[in-house]
Amino acid sequence: MTVTAFALVRLRNLFAVVMLSGIFSLLAAVLYVVLDAVDVAFTEAAVGAGIATVLMLGTLALTTGVVKEAPRKPLAALLIVSLTGALLIFGTLDMPPYGDPNAPIHHHVAPRYIEKSGSEVGPPNIVTSVLASYRGYDTLGEVTVIFTAAAGILILLGGRRRPGKKRRTAGKTGG
Amino acid sequence: MKSKPVLRVTSKLLIPAIMLFALYVQFHGDFGPGGGFQAGVIFASAFILYALIFDIDTARKVVPAWMMRVGLASGLLLYAGVGVVGLLLGGKYLDYSVLADNPVIGQHLGITLIEFGVGVTVASAMITIFYLFAGQGRQPEDS
Incomplete structure (x- = not known):
């Protein structure tokens, strides 16, 4: 990678x-x-x-x-990127080791999902029950994001392509 | 791409399999990896393959752009509507337990419905975006 x-x-x-x-x-x-x-x-x-x-x-x-050649070597950008990267790596130093059962993320709501989702929601795939049921609002938001993205592209690119030229059929909006 | 018989025949063989796999991912998401998002993308990729191999105008005849816009909105409406139905039946918003007599069956029904909504919206969004990108720079026949 x-x-x-x-x-x-x-x-x-x-x-x-x-x-x-x-x-x-x-x-x-x-x-x-x-x-x-x-x-x-x-x-x-x-x-x-x-x-x-x-x-x-x-x-x-x-x-x-x-791609066109950049006019100058972007040193400031390199500096900012290196700083941000260093900060992020510094942040990971405090993280618990991978797979540590005592990590905080395993003690918040995860045990409840793992124990109860079989009887409360049903599907054997816990990811599905968390996504669709426990976190239904979040998934609704994600779908709304996708809808908004497609709608935005439709508005940007799908409108009339020839300004000043009237649309031939008003009711038909194929693009 | 009329001069590429290998591509045409292979894609004709592949596209039904891709769509079937998308449906499998869609409705088997409760039991294995997968769900609406992945299924929608796979379903859309079948159409995108079709549009790449054959012509995009041919693809537009198979799946008109307006149908994709209807799908785009109706998937989201289906998702939100399941929540509203839950409200009307006396539960909380997006609480599927009230959809059937048995809470687990209600949950199952609700999840299947909203995943279907997710799949429809994602597939429609991907196909719409592809149509728009691929349709740029050429004269569209009906817009």
Whole structure:
């Protein structure tokens, strides 16, 4: 993953960048599988490696395939990124080791979900019951986000393409 | 892409399998990994493959853009509507236990319904976005 990330930064050919970001997503999905987060891995593989790559390629077809050289070396940006990265790594130093049963996250609501979801909600996949039932509001919010995103793109790109030219049929809104 | 018979035949074989797998992921999400989000994306990818191999105008004839917009809204409405039905039946918003006599069956029904809503919205959103991106830069026939 690190090699892919560095290659992503260095490459100037955007087609290769899109392909590499797809590979990066797939590697991330493999990482999630290793961490036993199968549902997340599934989503990452489908959305990150699949749909996002296709959409990027669609964008590339509309624009250009090679990035323009930056006018100057962005040293300030490098400094800010390094600082933020260092802070984030510093933050992880306090985290409990992976798989520690005494970690706070395992003592909040997780035991209740694991013990009760079988009798309260039913599905054997606890992820589903947490997502759809215990955290129903959150999932409703996520769906609303997707709806809003698609609606926003519809407004931005799906409107009338020729300003000054009247729409032929008022009732039909195909785009 | 009329000159690529291998791609055409292979995609014709693959697309039904992809859609069937999407439905499996959709309705088997209670038991294994998966759910509305993943199923919606997989379902959309079947159509995107179709639009890539054949033409996007052909894909538009199969799934018109207005149908995707209807799906986009109706999935979200289905999700929110299940919550409202729960309210009307005397429970809390998005509490599915009141949907049936047995709370567990009610939960199951509610989860299936809202996951279906999620799937419809996600698939419609992905196909809509793809249509819009891929349809740029060419003269659309009906907008």
